[in-house]
Amino acid sequence: MTNFTPGALAAAYNASRPVLSLDRESDAESVYSCEDPTGVAALSRLESRIAVRQMLAALEPRDEEVVRRLYGIDRDQETQREVAESLGVSQPAVSKIHSAAVIKLRSLA
Numbered sequence: 001m002t003n004f005t006p007g008a009l010a011a012a013y014n015a016s017r018p019v020l021s022l023d024r025e026s027d028a029e030s031v032y033s034c035e036d037p038t039g040v041a042a043l044s045r046l047e048s049r050i051a052v053r054q055m056l057a058a059l060e061p062r063d064e065e066v067v068r069r070l071y072g073i074d075r076d077q078e079t080q081r082e083v084a085e086s087l088g089v090s091q092p093a094v095s096k097i098h099s100a101a102v103i104k105l106r107s108l109a
Contacts, residue, residue, distance in 0.1 A: 010076045055109070056068065057103075059101055063097055063100065063104075065087075066083055066087075067102075080098070
């Protein structure tokens with residue numbers, strides 16, 4: 001657990017999400033819910049997301065993009081072939097970028 005309050009973590013998480021509408025509340029997950037009235041499970045998920053984002057930020061921008069796209073982080077998940085086509089590289093190149101990024105992420109964990 002971090003030293004942040006649940007409200008501060010929720011605010012940080014929600015601030016990093018894209019704006020879905022200016023006319024209504026965000027569709028962001030609530031920290032507190034009927035299923036988890038104490039917010040412990042949601043807070044744990046929120047902390048995990050923040051930790052993942054911090055770790056991804058340590059990668060080179062292209063490596064971060066490849067990992068986000070392959071795992072569907074904050075976007076739809078894509079195949080190595082789809083990522084390769086959009087980046088203008090070969091599928092084996094995407095595989096190599098992915099492998100190196102995972103090794104770096106493991107060293108940070």
